[in-house]
Amino acid sequence: MAYSLRIPGTGLLLAVLLTAAPLASRAQGTVTLVGKVSGKTADSVAVSIRENLLDPKEQTTYAAVNDRGEFRLAVQVSGPTRADLVYDDDVADLFLEPGMALEVKFKGNDLAATVRYKGKGAEPNTFLAEMDERFTEVDGFQVLPENIMFYEAGFLHFLDYRRKEQRKFYENTIDNEHYSAAFRDYINSEIDYSYANDRLTYQDLREQVVATEGRLKMTPTYYDFLNDKALINNPVALRSELYQEFLLNYVHYMATSGGHQRTDPSFYQVCYDIAKSQLSGPTRPIIMGRVLQESFRFGHVKQSAAMLADFRAADAKNEYFPVLQQDFETHKAFAIGAPAPNFHLTTASGDSVSLRSFAGKLVYINFWRTTSGLALRDLPYAADLIKRFDGKNIVFLNVALDENEPAWKQLVLGKKLPGVHVRAAGGMRSAIAKAYAIQDVPAYFLLAEDGTFLNTKPKRLSSRAAVDEIKQSFGKAGTYSSTLPSSAGK
Template sequence: MASRSTFAAALLWAGLLAAPLLSRAQGTVVLTGKVSGRTSDTVAVSVRENPLDLKEQITYARLDDKGEFRLALTVNGPTRADLVYGDDVADLFLEPGNQLEVRFKGSDLASSVRYKGRGAEANTFMSEMDEKFVENDGFQVLPDNIMLYEPGFISFLDYRRKEEQKFMENGMEGMSPAFKEYIKAEIAYSYANDRLTFPDLREQVVATESRLKVSPTYYDFLNDKALINNPAAVQSEQYQEFLLNYIHYLATSSGKQRTDPDFYQVCYDMAKKQLDGPVKPIIMGRVLKESFRFGHVKQSATMLEDFRAVDPKNQYYPLLRQDFDTHKAFAIGAPAPDFKLISAKGDTVSLKQFAGKLVYLNFWRTTSGLALRDLPYAAELIKKFDGKNIVFLNVALDENEGAWKQLVVSKKLPGVHVRTTGGLRSAIARAYAVQDVPSYFLLAEDGTFLNTKPKRLSSRAAVDEIKESFGKANTYSSTLPSGK
């Protein structure tokens, strides 16, 4: 079933799309069908075998001259999957032994799909439930219900849940126990997730009002221990998304903010302490993936090593290790690549010579309109930090030395200006994985990455961000385990 909530998309890292139930019997599913008015030559079924792996197992089938197809795939027990045709997607619930006949219009898979055969009842139910609730804005948080205040929003959630439960009770006769548990979890955790994240999302969306102050009892529903540790719901993507948000909530409730150096360590420890069963390593793993992208590299490495103890079957560690290795070069705390380039004044400039200073690194070129638009803002920003412990280092990826030097000198551009040849293929551009200009990096006083996507020079928030960055590397270091 498609997610009824857009909260995760608005607030969080991209969530899970599909995950097979753990420890279930393996079996084969066969799909046959026909596409009317074909717009593509292939049909596919996409399954995510591992909830921490972004890669999906995709099984393709080519349409014949009549638009008919047949495909077979192996599933590890009852599994959420996606039926894919071109850019259109429909939800599937597959169980070993299913033999589904699928028919739909090539121009509108989601709305026209029809099922027959073994497994048809469950998939028809999901399709009808999506049409009734997901496609109806009246049952969605966005765009209108987010404007409600606390009493109205809770009434909306209660009404939606009541209607969903009624729909489930009237249409679930003869369904498998696994499918019933899946739908129950989707309803329960759609409610829980939307209620949990409502104050944060409303603050983002309703810009004309300050953050909504909720009543002291608003979060009391989280006291239900069965809501937190629910083995029967482990397959539900809503459940997993809720738990990640719940861990974030616990961390922020303890006084931590996402910008705090130890935020992800606190989240990791809370997930380790609060969660049980098969979902525990999944949520701990998702916190790790966040840390790999937004946390300190040494802190991430320590947590990753600790993770081995909660993953004795090595089901998730190899994927997490690969993800860590992918991101570690540009993670907070990783050393920024050194370089030596000739400045506009003709002297040699290296990154190392600015050790002990904050460095705002700007990759640009004289032929980039966006980069040129930022020049006045850069001058204003540099003026505000005159005499402070920061260097604004500008690396021009320009082939034409004369044009670059003339612009720097004639405009009296402030900061340190250096140039390299080769553009985006130059050694320094490759070292910093620069794919376009302008690209910005904020480097700490110890020469490590502090932020690989800082606010642009033209952003009003850049001033506050830089102010908060002075000495932040030492703050990160203070949160690391001893000896690290």
């Protein structure tokens, strides 16, 4: 369950995890679900649990739905846990504890809105469904789309009102007899951290959504709620995904408040150190690991390797390191600082060119082909961009993934296209296309002067922001190197 929307592309982290952190003291056990689907639309039902918060792989248990719409499944759980009941393309929240025996009924065309529970464990799962219906599914209780428009005082009033209504619903519904302490802690944490997370991310989110007004200046006391140490280190809240998201946003906030921006080479190292120094208990390695996963994707490969080595020493039970090690191996080939694959190709005029021949220069690589309308539309912008950086220490390298060599040559030579133009025989099946994991064109890469990746998704040639991005990239590889630990490059 979560009360904040996910916002793709904003850089904000708003409730994306699926279950609670594994705790050493949690009891092992089985949960059974027997159910009936009215109006069957799929042949199976599933329950998905993410046992390890740093592992994207879910433990999914499937059960067949027979011709009468009936199903039965048993799920192994390691303790009180968030889970997803999945049918067709629909999902409903579950809270599972060892020993639960649920009877589930729903309509095949609308699981989330029609699901009903009976049996042992029915009360907490019914509460989740009703909580979602009363709050999550009502726009008036969401930050987006309308409430983000409020200025500070109005937004705080909205958050206070929502929390008050959630508490009222909780107090009028939940008792100690039918709801375990673990579930009560979970719901209380969801309420508290939906408030805290939305308050923490409000200024950044509003700046992005309400672009016409610019960034709000907050009152001096707006962020004082973060001084509550119990809010930051709260082991009771471990089962809440919003608590973990709040902590990651908190680490980001502390880093930026200290003058470190996301574009700084040291940003993820700073975030990692904040998590390591300010968090404690089982939450600490989870948030350190989350920062590492960000670094694997957006940080320097050598810096990530150094932090991963440090994490291994901190993960005494080896609970998370294997997952992080695998994630690092998956992303390191295209991480910042990783060497770009070398190649030898032939230009339209017949000259042989290798990537290494451009050592010491920025290299903007444009993968394209003559049959791609989108790639062709970028050509005039490419010419303008090349003209802007004439005489600068940068090469614009255009790699055509064309099967038709004559057509490519005719276009390049006939139009006198600027920049360096080469063609990869075999097109999308060529060695270079595989080496750079090209799925479609156009695709762009910005390489540093030392031949390493600087940006695997730079601004497009047609983007006005491409000029500023390139200007800021000269010498940036050296800036990254200066932030690395002395042992990172060894």
